[in-house]
Amino acid sequence: MMKQSKQQTFSGFKVHWKHRHCHGGILRKSSKGRGARPLSSKDPLHIVFKVNKTAVKKGLRQPRNFSLMNSLLKKYSWKFGVKIEQFSVQTDHVHLLVRGKRIQLQSFFRVVAGQFAQVLTDTFSRKHEGDKVWMYRPFSRVIKGYKAYRIVRDYVRLNEREALGRPYSKTRLRGLSLEQLQELWV
Known part of the structure; x- marks a missing residue:
């Protein structure tokens, strides 16, 4: 009898069809997000890093943390050949639209998650005793089709505008009017 390799054991998970292109984040708490992370070389990927608010007191929009995140994204996207199409840094999470x-x-x-946590907690010189910096593993979703791509692109842009002072609306996810969409890209 032939021994099965570890990589093949991941394929045994049954993933609900709604989550077949998603992985990580809060999905990890249920069986829905425990399969192998779906990644695509052809399609773009929406990634969300969620920070633990107790570990990062002033949030990611604080000037030091904001510049640290921007420099890490720029440095490691270049190093690994990942194209960042859009990104938005919020107070408690980061949205990325990437290809690679x-x-x-x-x-x-x-590397981005690890380097941010190490620099923020100064783990290079001493052991970190506090809370974890990241709340969950990064959430990722493979974007299939142009309509889905447009929705995610507009969503990331809307998040950035709200971080810069645009008023938040609970109904914003139900769809924006044509005028509101044009306002985002001005």
């Missing part, structure tokens, strides 16, 4: 190859994307996730 599977192995490069995996390395990019790991």
Whole structure:
């Protein structure tokens, strides 16, 4: 009898069809997000890093944290050949719309999250005893089709505008009017 490799054991998970292109984030708490992370070399990827508010007291929009996140994204996207199409840094999370190859994307996730946590907690010189910096593993979703791509692109742009002072509306996710969409891209 032939021994099965570890990589093949991941394929045994049954993933609900709604979550077949998603992984990580709060999905990890249920069986829906425990399969292998779906990544695509052809399609763009929407990534969300969620920070633990107790570990990062002033949030990611605080000037030091904001510039640290921007410099890490720029440095490691160039190093791993990941194209960042859009990004938005909020007080408690970061949205990215990226493209790249599977192995490069995996390395990019790991290094950006790790480097941000290490610099923020100064783990280079001493052991960190406090809360974890990241609340969950990064959420990722493969964007299939142009309509879905447009929705995510507008969503990331809307989040950035709200971080810069645009008023928040609870009904914003139900769809924006044509005038509101044009306002986002001005």
